[in-house]
Amino acid sequence: MLTKHLAQVLDTLNMKALLIWTVLLNIYKLLKTGDCTSTHDQVLSIHVTTHQQADIVRNISSQYETVLWSPASPEHIEADTEVHLFVPANNLGTVTDLLQTHHITHQVLLDNTEELIKMQTRNESSDPRSSVSYYERYHSLEDIYYWINRTAQEHPDMVKVILIGSSYEKRPLYVLKLSGRQERAEKRAMWIDCGIHAREWISPAFCLWFVQYSLNFYNLNNDITEMLNSMDIYVLPVMNPDGYKYTWTTNRMWRKNRSLSKESNCVGTDLNRNFDANWCTKGASNRPCDEIYCGQFPESEPEAEAVANFLRSHKDSVKLYLSIHSYGQMLLFPYSCSNEEVPNHAELFELVQEAAMKIRRYYRNNYKYGASAKTIYLAPGGSDDWAYNLGIHYSFTFELEDRGRYGFLLPPSFISKACNEALLALKSIALRVIQKTQPQP
Numbered sequence: 001m002l003t004k005h006l007a008q009v010l011d012t013l014n015m016k017a018l019l020i021w022t023v024l025l026n027i028y029k030l031l032k033t034g035d036c037t038s039t040h041d042q043v044l045s046i047h048v049t050t051h052q053q054a055d056i057v058r059n060i061s062s063q064y065e066t067v068l069w070s071p072a073s074p075e076h077i078e079a080d081t082e083v084h085l086f087v088p089a090n091n092l093g094t095v096t097d098l099l100q101t102h103h104i105t106h107q108v109l110l111d112n113t114e115e116l117i118k119m120q121t122r123n124e125s126s127d128p129r130s131s132v133s134y135y136e137r138y139h140s141l142e143d144i145y146y147w148i149n150r151t152a153q154e155h156p157d158m159v160k161v162i163l164i165g166s167s168y169e170k171r172p173l174y175v176l177k178l179s180g181r182q183e184r185a186e187k188r189a190m191w192i193d194c195g196i197h198a199r200e201w202i203s204p205a206f207c208l209w210f211v212q213y214s215l216n217f218y219n220l221n222n223d224i225t226e227m228l229n230s231m232d233i234y235v236l237p238v239m240n241p242d243g244y245k246y247t248w249t250t251n252r253m254w255r256k257n258r259s260l261s262k263e264s265n266c267v268g269t270d271l272n273r274n275f276d277a278n279w280c281t282k283g284a285s286n287r288p289c290d291e292i293y294c295g296q297f298p299e300s301e302p303e304a305e306a307v308a309n310f311l312r313s314h315k316d317s318v319k320l321y322l323s324i325h326s327y328g329q330m331l332l333f334p335y336s337c338s339n340e341e342v343p344n345h346a347e348l349f350e351l352v353q354e355a356a357m358k359i360r361r362y363y364r365n366n367y368k369y370g371a372s373a374k375t376i377y378l379a380p381g382g383s384d385d386w387a388y389n390l391g392i393h394y395s396f397t398f399e400l401e402d403r404g405r406y407g408f409l410l411p412p413s414f415i416s417k418a419c420n421e422a423l424l425a426l427k428s429i430a431l432r433v434i435q436k437t438q439p440q441p
């Protein structure tokens with residue numbers, strides 16, 4: 001009897017020991033292999049410390065089938081850079097082995113990209129129990145076209161739709177013109193564009209968010225009422241419809257537009273390198289296969305040309321230019337295309353500083369701010385620099401949430417916070433610009 005009981009106790013102890021042993025062994029394996037046994041596509045966060053490591057990571061990102069999330073181009077990978085690299089499952093072993101061989105530390109940032117993409121494309125409107133609003137979801141290009149139409153029809157007194165051109169694949173580029181009901185002589189205007197880069201889905205989501213906020217809170221919220229009474233607001237929800245469509249159907253990681261090149265089989269030009277501001281100098285590429293390809297000549301792309309034409313013909317009224325990107329959490333102003341300071345640098349710095357301070361206070365979130373070239377990297381041919389040189393001296397680029405936790409795959413449940421904080425920054429800057437550009441009586 002006693003021996004039987006003892007045997008049982010020993011048995012359980014053995015089992016426990018075995019269990020602990022297996023767990024430890026697995027943890028050890030996980031640590032040792034850096035989780036390269038995953039069968040999922042992953043996003044790696046790679047800490048590059050030395051110049052040699054920078055060379056190696058640059059080579060990995062260009063030689064293997066990977067997608068660089070951050071920075072936008074391998075040439076920006078230097079010593080002391082945190083690199084975010086999307087690696088498809090079939091290349092994961094090779095890439096992590098290479099990193100280990102060269103003692104480059106890295107972590108898995110995302111191991112469930114397929115799941116996150118599913119979450120971003122799920123259409124919850126079919127579920128009547130869903131309490132999530134239209135604006136807290138991502139929308140396909142078709143949905144957005146439908147939304148543009150419906151919004152204009154429902155608010156005929158405040159919204160006009162303007163066709164400013166068409167994309168390379170001949171999709172229409174619609175701008176919503178929002179106006180308050182107060183007639184004022186010599187009305188000023190501001191411009192907001194979203195979706196220059198296809199994979200930055202939070203950007204079009206912001207444009208939709210902003211429009212519905214403006215229409216719902218006009219005459220209820222003082223700031224938006226003041227804004228709409230003083231300025232017409234032009235909103236281009238998707239500057240790059242072909243690329244955006246492509247991220248929904250074929251490749252979620254696509255950045256450029258979808259124009260074909262004569263010299264190469266590679267597709268697409270980076271629209272934010274295609275404007276006429278130190279076009280195609282350092283920080284852009286003349287190789288069609290690169291993510292920051294500047295195109296054949298400034299405004300070679302119909303999307304960039306359409307925006308430039310519209311702004312040229314409205315340059316006297318447009319006082320404020322704003323371009324919405326992700327990710328990184330930054331409030332930026334010119335120049336991107338040179339390390340020079342713009343004449344009103346101090347003034348622009350104050351505006352973004354104040355806006356970032358408000359985001360910190362209300363949403364406990366940190367945004368970096370400053371002149372773009374010094375805050376991120378040299379990026380010539382950008383729309384903000386071009387608009388600045390056209391004479392729109394309040395010109396900004398926002399990089400919305402996050403800082404890499406989810407990157408381009410920001411789940412829908414984060415849309416409202418990301419948009420609300422950007423909205424706060426936008427209102428802060430716009431109201432200041434309205435004061436500063438008051439017409440002299």
Ligand code: ARG
Pocket residue numbers: 072272325332336372376379381382383384385397
């Ligand atoms: N991340 C964006 C890009 O690579 C913006 C960089 C800043 N450039 C600019 N023109 N604001 O295009």
Ligand code: ZN
Pocket residue numbers: 196197200325326
């Ligand atoms: Zn971008």
